[in-house]
Amino acid sequence: MDMPQANPAVLSRKAELVAALHGLLPGDAVIWQEEALRAYECDALTAYRCPPLVAVLPRSTEEVAAVLRLCHSMGVPVVPRGSGTSLAGGALPTADCVILGVARMNGVLETDYDNRFIRVQSGRTNLSVTGAVEADGFFYAPDPSSQLACAIAGNIAMNSGGAHCLKYGVTTNNLLGVTMVTMAGEVLEIGGPWLDAGGLDLLGVICGSEGQLGVVTEATLRILPKPEGALPVLMGFDANEVAGECVSDIIKAGLLPVAIEFMDRPCIEATEAFAKAGYPMCEALLIVEVEGSRAEIDEQIARIREIAMRHNPVEFREAADEDQARRIWLGRKSAFGAMGQINDYMCLDGTIPVSSLPHVLRRIGEMSAEFGLDVANVFHAGDGNMHPLILFDANKPGDLERCEAFGAEILKLCVEVGGCLTGEHGVGIEKRDLMTAQYAPDDLEAQLRIKDVFDPEWLLNPAKVFPLHVTASRRAA
Template sequence: MSQISLPAPDAAVLARRNDIVRQLRKLAPEASLISDQEGRRAFETDALTAYHCLPLAVVLPTTTEEVSKILRFCHDNHVKVVPRGAGTSLCGGALPLEDALVLCLSRMTKVLEINTTDRIARVQAGITNIGITQAAAADGFFYAPDPSSQIACTVGGNVATNSGGAHCLKYGVTTNNVLGVRMVMMNGEVIDIGGDYLDAPGYDFLALIVGSEGQLGVVTEVTVRLLKSPEGARPMLLGFDSTVAAASCVGGIIAAGIIPVAIEFMDRPAIHVCEHFVAAGYPLDVEALLIVEVEGSEDEIDTLLDRIAEIARDYNPVTMHRSQSAEESAKIWKGRKAAFGAIGQLSDYICMDGVIPLSKLPKALDEVGWICRKYRFDVANIFHAGDGNLHPLILYNANDPMQLERVEQCGADILKLCVELGGCLTGEHGVGIEKRELMHIQFSDADLAQQMRVKQAFDPDWLLNPGKVFPLEGRSAQ
């Protein structure tokens, strides 16, 4: 994978772009259309900033009806479409093509319904993840999945990649908290999948849509499960003199039958960067840190933290510290949530997203370190330890083409390792373009062929989010 660099469009391409923009402006007059070069530049990349390409044009609808009109037009005129939320993708999932229209749902931010009796919220797909909880908080409810980018990422993007987050150890990821979607097919048809209840009739197409990365349709509305806010919650910091000891402690906690709300892992480089950035109170004399949070009544919290401390002593912690106040708890989580941005101040990086069985966590961390040393890169490990979702951040110089190629090889070796250990290529970031050529590592040719048949059933001309997910060689259609 190399940086996308295309020559200036010729007269025919410009004429087609102008014609498409002119017709779309008539079809959806209330939608914002961006066709000038500077305006399109804001959409040329996503959070995977080493790769960029100016799209044909950008359209920002505000209703499902507008999305339907736009997709029907694109279908009839064979125009490729790249759905986009906030552009926080870390695998190139929202990268455009020169001949593709970016369909950005960031203006579709309405809360359509809050129903605390049925414990659901129905929202437009462009609302931020944290916006759902903010809308339900006054009634004492919250939406559980909480990616680190929750103040920016949209629920539509969360559905596309089946996002997780720190507190998903107890409550599950997006697929466990979404009850229904309204989706527009490539031909403009609007369909409703799932509903306001746990067990919708018919085939479970909802499980197919969540995690499909905009390959099957454009989700415009989402019905999510709301949960009652806990009586209280408190994190505990456990510091260790080795990453192996910290990783082993994670397995010990889970094996004891305790499921905390979250178990987050940070190694020494991540600890120091985040502490300097936020002053969260992290210990600086340890090699690895676990943030373990439990919730419930005060008595329940104390009992659980006592038990976790007892388990942790078997792994010789350097330090154990319980949060003493709501303010301290907020600082601890602010440090964790700000980790990617904090490291971004120091260096370019790519963030891997492999998943491994918990029993293989110590071996995985040891091997990740060895792989990065082999390629001569520093690495910071920050991840959801409780469910084995690794996020090694490999530090490099994005302006050096030689480093860019080498860091991709390094990342590929880490993902291959995850598969070899019994895990998979992605937990919550998706496949996008980053992992598409590695899909053969995870799946057989027959597996991939069947997945592509599903794609083709929803999108026969392969117009939706082209160039993503499936290896370019051997595709059944283009």
């Protein structure tokens, strides 16, 4: 993966930059020693690494603004970082950048149960947002797999989703407002805990902008009352396509489960070996969770059973109690860890129309044979958000490159069937060269112009989202 040449003028001024940062922040908030900087050399896309020039850990919006003003005046690129859990390389440094980490900004600023929102600093982890309100019966809906670690800042940057987003929507559907600092150090208040925006609604374009328009320091989030109860059912099928058709039929029927999760045989096998959840050995599993009152749950399960039966499941298992419910989820929640035990893998993230699931699963199987690399599928099927895991051997020369080429073909297939090359992980560096497969030149140009508005010098989170030659020509302009 190519990265842009580091700017020698910036590299040569490291001492001056560090001294100036020390003037703005407490001593322990400026990290400049080579060994300490190793901690920031990559995010969860560990195949790519590059230590930054400096890292800073501010504690307030004012400190963030001061850092950005300084970097702006010195022409130093800035890479914002939440918890560093990006699977798309969204927080990968450049050698001449300042990593601006928001991890220390993790406070709760306001909770308002009457109007159902919470305002937090953006470094707060996803799960601890729910942690702050659950004793009072509320929760924050988006639940990425990394929710124990990932920061709200990163959730906003990537418009993150999760298993339960089928019903509750992804980050953009649960984000009410942000405080954002631009590269020039302006502090903007965008959105807020109300229904509409007067004038232009900038919140939508901020959410999912991958830290390229500004650094979000505070966020107002919608919180929801916890449902009365929830129940998962597990069903097994003897072919991926049949499970795909069952998902499509559930959605078509107008049912809205909280989650519809999909696992195929390679994934079931790895998971069983690891977590021993007692899953049936079959070609494809679905976990469908419904929630509400007992009456609502019973009614939804009855309708789901009826639809499932039309597809001759090899198993249809309802959870009779909390413990059985936990066991049904156990395997799914261990899936990524289980796969990691036995293989190197690359986790893709594309979105397709739900009705295309059977076709796309079949094509991925065919392409797997063509490329000679195995694929395991474990994903949020209900909203068509696929996560094919391509298995490879990092020690085998050429395997990573073949894996990347295979991944690109899968994402192009997603676009071809009327889908999108990302669902919840973002573009980052991973998918930047595929943007031209999704967007016509005029469409891409419209996005570039918005980036120009917020960051005319293209200093913020460089070399991401857009193809490298596009970014380079923009910076030169």
